[in-house]
Amino acid sequence: MHAPATRWKTTTATLLRTAAAALLAAVVATGVSAGPALAAGGDVAWTVRTASNSYGAARSSYSYSVNPGGTISDAMVVANRGPVPLNLSVYAADGFTTDAGQLDLVTRDAKSVAVGAWVRADRASVAVQPGKTVQVPFSVTIPDNATPGDYVGGILTSLTQPDQAQGINVDRRLGIRIKLRVGGELKPTLAIENLHVSYAGTVNPFGTGDATVTYTIHNTGNAALSSTQKVSVSGPFGSLRASASEIPASPELLPGESWKVTVPVHDVAPTVRLAATATLTPMLTDASGSVTPLKPVETTAHGWAVPWTLTVLVVVLIAIVVAAILLSRRNRERRKQREDVRVQEAVEQALRGQTA
Incomplete structure (x- = not known):
């Protein structure tokens, strides 16, 4: 049984223009699959899987617990499923979580400081004939001063091919995840x-x-x-x-x-x-x-x-009540004023009668 490999699907492109050359672009395509990973395009197709050894026969990825200063050895199996010979680059890279919540690996031109720096294949490239498989050994060496905890990255195979129709070079990457837990106090927070x-x-x-x-x-x-x-x-x-x-x-x-x-x-x-x-x-x-x-x-x-609607209704209701109170008070004052005028007129009339 082939272990699931990792095909990173993130795409980046760098366009370079010069006076003597046409358009050149570098496109990197990678991603994650649940079964044996396959990179295919035209006559090119290959798969990668974990090697069967003391670590297991059907691993979905690489997972190690290593103390600082420790070294382990393992291998990746590369199979050519196409009709033409392949010459693939082999290297390791640090991992990160994308905005979509998926694991991805930094590009080859980016600097790796953990898994990508600690994992070394025994060769920088591998040639695989049609229908054949090649085992690529690699080692993991943890620095003496490595900080305890978890690290994730991957070991990759890569093939760069020109796309004449688009005038670009396409770099297909296919690899397998590596999870390292460096020994020491674990502080999950x-x-x-x-x-x-x-x-x-x-x-x-x-x-x-x-x-x-x-x-x-x-x-x-x-x-x-x-x-x-x-x-x-x-x-x-x-x-x-x-x-x-x-x-x-x-x-x-x-x-x-x-x-x-x-x-x-x-x-x-x-x-x-x-x-x-x-x-x-x-x-x-x-x-x-x-x-x-x-x-x-x-x-x-x-x-x-x-609750703005309710607040407005309450304010309107309060305004109506206040207006009603003010209007009632004004009406009472007007009635009192009229009554005072009538009383004053009656008093004046009575005084005039007594004088006469």
Whole structure:
């Protein structure tokens, strides 16, 4: 059984123009597959898989636990599935998590400081005849001063071919993931940063609205971690709590990486002041593939949820009541003034009668 290999699908292009040459571009295509990875184009097709040895016979990827200063040896098997001979470059590269939550590898011209620097194949290129396979040994050497924790990268095969129709050179990369856990104290830690809640109300003065909760998951430890997520929004003292629908687990983040999250929460009552709470349960994967949930991490932030329609109605109602009170007071004053005038006139008339 062939182990799943890694085909990174990220595409980058660099265009160079000179007076003496036509358009030149470098395109790198890579990605991840669930079965034996195949790179194919025209008459070119090849696969890569893990070698069968003391580490296993059907591994999906490479996974090692090594102490600082340690060295291990392994191999990758390259098979030519096409009708023409292949001459492939072989090298290692550091990994990172893309904005889509997928593992990718840095390009060959980028500097690798971990897996890409510690993994060395016994050759820089490999020639494979049609229908044949070649085993490529490689070694992993951990520096004495390596920081304990998790590192991810890959070992790659690469073929550059010209595309006459597009006037570019296409670099196809096909490789297998390598996960290293360097011995020492493991500190798996996730942090919730920049938690914020905003509210969109409704024209119904007695209805509910939608809240949007945003935050950043930051891997502040030294272990690769994914996490389950829960988000809720409530009014003062935890009243009228509304919870978000099921939220997908975050991708596995490497140490130092961050992941931005936006969560809608429906049926939120406009209680003037809202409290948004995000809860993460970090998930740690060991060398055997077993996943262990860790102590949850929780953070709360506050925001405003003013029921503007109801507020306007209340203001209008208060204005009407105040206006009615003022009008009533004015009418009473006018009646009093008229009564005072009548009394004054009656007094004056009586005094004139006595004089006469």
